[in-house]
Amino acid sequence: MARIFRCNSIISSFAIVHFRPEERNKVYRQMGDLLMSGGRLGVFSAQGEVASSFETRAEVLRNLDSAGFADIQIQDVSDIYRIVTAETL
Numbered sequence: 001m002a003r004i005f006r007c008n009s010i011i012s013s014f015a016i017v018h019f020r021p022e023e024r025n026k027v028y029r030q031m032g033d034l035l036m037s038g039g040r041l042g043v044f045s046a047q048g049e050v051a052s053s054f055e056t057r058a059e060v061l062r063n064l065d066s067a068g069f070a071d072i073q074i075q076d077v078s079d080i081y082r083i084v085t086a087e088t089l
Helices: 021-034 057-066
Strands: 007-013 035-046 069-077 081-088
Touching (some): 007 021, 021 057
Antiparallel strands (some): 069 081
């Protein structure tokens, strides 16, 4: 049986946009499965409100919450970029 490596942090930079919107929750869930309890996720992306292929603030919150993340923080930087952090329970 394969041993699953768990890590304390994952950083994603402009990766989520390459998945179809209906797949993004599953991607976040799989990231959460790889994180230790209390592990941190960091996502750097563009704002979906500016570039339609990216997630909106509401979509980020919904996807991360339903994937089991907590302490979700969203910071919009400049006029297009977004940094998101979240923690596993």
